Amino acid sequence: MSYSHKGFLNRLDKFFAENYARLGVEHKGCLSAFLFHGLFRDKNECRHEFLDVQQGITVKHFEVFIEYFLHQQYSFVRQEDILKELDLQKKYALITFDDGYYNNIHALDILKKFQVPAVFFISTSHVLEQKSFWWDVISRERHRQGASPEKIAQEQKSLKTKKNHEIENYIVEQFGGKALKPIGDVDRPLTIFELKSLSSQPFVEIGNHTSNHAILTNYSYGEVKDEMFKAQNHLQEITGITPIAVSYPNGNFIDETIIAAKEVGFKIGITTLEGKNYLPLNFQADDLFCLKRFTLWAQSRFPDECLRARSDFQLKSFLKKILRKVKR
Ligand SMILES: [Zn+2]
Structure with a gap:
């Protein structure tokens, strides 16, 4: 799909979601999960140079x-709450942070203030090796070279078809070995010590985001399990916690991914498909292993973005669902 088509579809999606939500009729009996990555102290930190x-x-x-x-x-719920019977008359929210950026610690005071929990999904090799996330390096280096946002997005998209080590090799070839070094607190992963400290905080739960931020549909079944197991072992060693949930990097999953997640012992698998999870969750139908999540972008009026996430009509996820059915 071209960028102009994508832009049009996004605008249409927002229009329907916002106006449907404005009708004021909201379905009770839902679990809405929310996806965050970095958490910036202010707008000055959100810069493509970084x-x-x-x-x-x-x-x-x-x-x-x-x-x-x-x-x-x-x-706001904890992971364990999802495994129980949630009240069909209530609305629930689950906060998730993916990747394991250091700046996630800025969430702690707010979680304490409102007494709400959040799950932090960690890519463990980034913590252990203290390296940058590849998408940040591509964005930073290409921005420095004067590439357009569209060109950068295209390159990132094409790299998402590869395994993490292939992408990192490509980065070293393109920009040299030092490119994988974080520039500072704004882009670096948590250290081992910080992760251990984070995991012991009230309202904090730890989840698995694989060892190498592996986009699992690019890996064999054995490699998928290995990526999940390795991260599970690292997280156990560092935090003493055995995560019960995995967040599939980049949201990519297929039926085999779910089978692997179950074999590793997870109870919950989280995607990036947009939409609410309506209750009751069908445990038999793998609802728990393909939980949907909303991503808030802070790119338009923020309360409107929150409003859109309350809508019971999400055009893009509706179309994706139809496409998946047709493909099967
Ligand atoms: Zn991620």
Whole structure:
């Protein structure tokens, strides 16, 4: 799909979601999960010279987000709560952070202030090796060379068809070995010590995001399990916690990914498909292994983005669902 078509579809998606939500009719009995990555102290930190900004969520946005959904009578849940029977008359929210950026620690005071939990999904090799995430390097280096945002996005998209070590080899070839070194607190992963400390904080839960941020559909079945197992072992060693959930890097999963996740012992698998998870969750039908999540981008009026995530009509996920059925 071309960029102009994609842009049009995104605008249409927003239009329907926002106006449907404005009708004020919201389905009760849902679990809405939310995906965050980096958490910036302010807008000055969200700069393409530093990293691939992706969402541009600041500490202030994060606070507004929690206040908004509390005001809308959402209850924020822990992972264990999802495994129980959730009340069909209630609305629930699950906060998730993917990757393991150091700046996620800015969430702690806010979680404590509102007494709400969050799950931090960690890519463990980044913590152990203290290296940059590849998408940040591509964005930073190409930006320095004067490449357009579209060109950078295209290159990132094509790299998402590869394994992590292939992408990192490519980066070293293109920009030299030093390119994988983080520039500072704004883009670096947590250290081992910080991860251990984070995991012991109230309202913090730890999840598995594979060992190498592996886009699992690019790996064999054995490699998928290996990626999940390795991260599980690292997280156990560092935090003493055995995660019960895996967040599939880049949201990529197929039926085999779910089988592997179950074999590794997870109870929950989280995707990046947009939409609410309506209750009751069908445990037999693998609902727990393909939980949907909303991504808030902080690229338009933020309360409107929150409003859109309350909509029971999401055009893009509706179309994707149809496409998947047709492909099968
Ligand atoms: Zn990720």
